[in-house]
Amino acid sequence: MLDVANLSVTIAGRGGAIRPVRDLSFSVARGETFCIVGESGCGKSMTSLALMGLLPRAAARSATRLALDGTDLRSLPRRAMADIRGNRMAMIFQEPMTSLNPVHTIGSQLREVWYRHRGRNRAAGEARALWLLDRVGMSSPRERLAQYPHELSGGLRQRVMIAMALMCEPALLIADEPTTALDVTIQAQILSLLRSLQDELGLAMIFITHDLGVVSRIADRVAVMYAGRIVETAATADIFRRPAHPYTRGLLECIPVPGRIARRQPLPAIPGQVPSPAQDIAGCAFANRCDQVRDACATARPPEAGVAAGHLVQCVLYGQAGSELSCPS
Amino acid sequence: MARYLVQRLLLALGVIVFVSALTFALTEATVDPALAVAGEGATEEAIQQIRRQYGFDRPLVERYLGWLGGIASGDLGESYRMRRPVADIIGEHLPVTLKLGFLSLAFAILVAIPLGVLAAVRQNTWIDRFALSVSVIGQALPNFLFALLLIIVFGVNLRWLPISGSGTWQHFVMPTIALGYYAMPALMRLTRSGMIEALEADYVRTALAKGLSPGTVVFRHALQNAILPVVSLGAVQFGFMLGGSVIIEVVFGLNGLGYLARESIRRADLPVVQSIVLLISFFYVVLILLADVLNGLLDPRIRSTGA
């Protein structure tokens, strides 16, 4: 239902253009949870803002295809795009503490979405808000409506954010690191809440995270992003079982698993530096950190290769068949 | 909330008593009120007699307490020069100054907030630079200088507006602009910086993600947050305008509190001077309290911490 091809984001700046997102292509199907995973700064958040049309003023978006349920979002007038936001496509953010307006009540912020997209009917808006608050697991929802954000804990605020995103039954929910700012137990609750809501409402969800642990719990499919590009896309199980790209493997190595790494041994880390988004990258962006780098990596962008059904990887190693790979460490 | 308010009120009261004591001591220590009362050509005996009659020979503290006691019962004393109750005299002069203050504040706000919002929304465009220039000029142009320019252009050369007096609304146009323009830059800058901050805030992004129109986002979400400090500053500015309208009143011949103050200072009419200073301090205190309350109404976070 969401179809993206060659999505790029360019930010014009004094010292030349910055390209935080480069030629992204992916699609998300109805009811599916699509995870985008990568380090901070790799362009995940920029991608989500680009999809929502909420890029900062200096940033420009380009794509050969960007369609939601067949509506081409690329050429949509500002007003029509706003009609879609919060309606067919909603988003929740990383910082529940600051993402709600401190001077308005929860109820007013929830109803506002309804008024915007469904017309000014207080009773209907309130009913929907109450139902959703209850649905996201908040006790005594009626009182909540009159409360202000500062009276709620972070976890509760994130539930409010989720309810707010769902006010108009969107087809697509973009969740940008929704659990990062929360502590672990709350994180788990929110994840399972999202999971169950998705099942119930048949949502498509783009879930952005840097945490592979979270990915394993929620994703149907995963895209691994590095320096503005997707380097590997696969079903969740696939990626954990058979990571193809050296970077993905590096990431997986870095997850501390009890027992797997001996005590006192330092956590493995990928050596080297991420290329700056201002840099032009001729070949593979990971080339300078990759322990299996080839000459070809530096010159041309690696072709996309399928290593299994639905498992795509951008790496020269897969250009020629039969290369054997091993874990970097 | 109640306890918080009571605390604030007590503090305000303390501040007023302190300020009034300072003013009283300062003025009474520098001027011999008996001389002022006695008038021209009074003999030494007459002065001595006045000293006894008015109780100027009592210690300062005693006189201060007496004065304070009078105020508590609504008696501001009697003017040395006009031989009339100070309260009446102030009552005659206050309306002009209040009117000027309100108009100037309204002018300042009506220019500052739209300009500040516009400058923030269109940051780094010509509008922003224009707004900044207007504010920089306003800060650097002393209001009496500006007032003189207005008089030369609109009063004398164009004859569009009356130069002095307070008879009609036209009389208030130039004074309002001269006084208001001086207060405007600070309000404008605060609005602008507050708006810039608010527009970059996460909740504004949330609001946009909800599909709200830019107008709703700017005014309902950003401005309502950015306006909070502006309200406090506005209150302070209003107090400042009441106290600082002296020059404008003198230049435009407006017979308000400022003019009365200057005239009473010239004539060492201490009861009037003391009462005016006290009154304006009182206004300040009330305004600051009011700003707090208003902030509380606008900002639920303050409201509940006060509870």
Next chain:
Amino acid sequence: MKRRQLLQSAAVMAAGAMLPRSAWANKAADTLNVPLTFGIENIDRYYNSVVDGGILARHIWDTLIYRDPVTFAYKPALATAWRWTDDKTLEFDLRQGVKFHNGDDFSADDVIFTLNFVSNPANKATGQDNVNFIEKAEKLSDYKVRVQLKHSFPPALEYVSGEWPIYPGKYYERVGPRGMGEKPVGTGPYRVVSLVPSREFVLERFDEHYKDSPKLEKGGNIPRIKARLLPDMATQVAELLGGGIDWMWYVPADQAEQLAQMPNLTVVNEEVFRTGSLVIDATGRSGVPALKDKRVRKAIAYAINRQEMIDNLVKGKSKRLDVPCYPTQFGCNAAKAVVYDFNVQKAKDLMKEAGFADGFSVDMYAWRSREWSEAIVAYLAAIGIRVNLQQMDYFAIRDLMRSGKTPITFIDDGYYRLNDSATIWQRFFAKAPDDQAHDDEVKAWVEAAARINDPAKRQEFYDRIIAKVTDEAYWAPLFTFSTNYAFTKDLAFTPNIDEMPRWYNARWT
């Protein structure tokens, strides 16, 4: 040339300067708009002491006797005749058929109530000097009164004709000074129709003002006078240029020259009954011992180039002054004065002789034109006296002076327009708070003169006073004042020397 600059600046400022000029009020509205420079605290003349109060008082009320502003001769007003029955007793025959603005008839009761009320110290009249020599006023018949003085007081008629407005007795008894201030009632040629205390007074011609009034001898007057408080000189000039007022006075000399070039304005210079002098603290109590030395005081008198100041700064009909009184006042005999012509060398020699070759520092207090003060500062600097100028308001300086804190003061005095030299000496050489000389001899002469009715004998004392005061250089007399009146060409106005503009005699042309 200067007018062209003004016009150019106008043209540059906006093309709108070409618009027809609208007048706010004046000839068309039959209202004469005039400025007041001082806030009149209470229009009741016995309870204010500012010049403006005296001016309005002369429009609203009448006095028993009228003093001709040109000849200074006394003329009948509310009293048709008057006589001294002895040194301390005055009798007045009152005019019949005079009406107050409220319809009351004028009679002896009004005179005795007014004078007895204001002379009673318990009623705290402001200008005590004007009334405190009254013992009592008695009714002899309905139109005859006797005023008993406390002591012999030669200049009494000056006060009678100047500062004794007569109020309606019954009304005044009922409302008191406060009521009189809020709703003044008199017999004068104008009555008050509305007022905002100290701020604005609207007067209307009183058509029943008594016949044969000396005030209206020139005939013709304007139906309404609106006097508005405009304390600031520049604002007054602006209003005059902008058409907001029709008349102003005390226009500084330079501006007067400029205004004279405006096509729609008339500027007239006239002497005023006012002198400017430096008063020097000869007692040393203000902490400048140098001034106790006569030679230093003389040096100061020599150092100031009065003629240069008059020619360039003061201008108009002002004249150089060598005496501590107004030249036309009774007893002001310039022949007896020691004269100090401008002579820097002599001044320097005197300074050296006194042991102050290197000069000294001193504070000078002044409330009149800053230009004049600054010019004096520069003159004194030339002989080594470093003057720290304290340009302050009159009332503040007066209080400082009375507490002996002012080494040199630039004073000016209008003597309540009383035509007798003693009026100022009594204050400055005989009474404690204002006396800066503390010369017992002069004090004794002043007090003695005050009790002598025979003019020739009084003159003897006056001569001695003038000789000693000028020889000791207690004062450095500077110049007589003159003032510039500026008004629209539409107006016929004649200024008088007694510093009392008579708007009731003004006419539209």
Next chain:
Amino acid sequence: MNDATATAAPAPAAPESPTAATLHRMRRHKGFMIGAGILAVMVLVGLLAPLLAPHDPYLQSLAKRRIPPIWHAWFYGSPRATTLHLLGTDQLGRDYLSRMLYGARISLAIGLSTALISAVIGTALGMLAGYFRGHVDAVVSFLISARLCVPLILVALTVVALVGSSLMTLILVLGLLLWDRFAVITRTATMQLANADFVLASRAAGSSWLRILASEIFPNLANAWIVVLTLEMANAIVIEAALSFLGLGVQAPLPSWGLMLAEGRNDMFFNPWIIAIPGAALFALVLAINLLGDGLRDVTAPEGRGGALA
């Protein structure tokens, strides 16, 4: 953002020292450079006034009163304008240019000394309150509220009128009235800094509180402090001009610009230049100081675009 892959943080773009970076930002800040430029000229003019002034600013010559400035000879053919008095002469025939030059001294002296006095008072109070908190803070906060409630112009006017005005009185009165902003910012900043590690360390090492305030805390709030200093300087200059304008400021013959404005005011409708010259100088000076202050704020604290100080 605590990424799982922790070390991969991008390094800062340029390895400049903080001072060099600040200097660089200064050079690129237009307002700051303009302000600093004008102010530098004014300071120089003030310092070198005795050398630059063509005449004695106090020398009066009543015969040469109100000679118009030289451009009146160029544009209006004024025969009196002369190169001897480039800006003309004032109402006592004193050279206007020389008085303007000396006037720069007075405005700057008043601005600086007033700001310094209030800075000392405000900073001392603010630091004590921020460091000791509790009762000290309560007292200082009370004083700040009291100060805020005092109608500044009125009280200054009253004091000057009653005590008598001199440069010293004026500086003292304004100095005693303008300290509130210093107190407010130092109080807050000290509160934040008092718990910083380096302060705790210093305290643990047995430094006295005076030493801690002076050598640990003060240097860290110097930036904000200098910004307030400039703003208060501008403020003091404007207030002095206003008081002088009302006739209660600096006393003649000192050539204060505010006083020159007041003295020229009666003449402004006829000889606009007489107020235009000191008016423009006053405007330029206050503008320069404000630009400098704004610039300093932007430059020293680029992340905090606070308008709150204004």
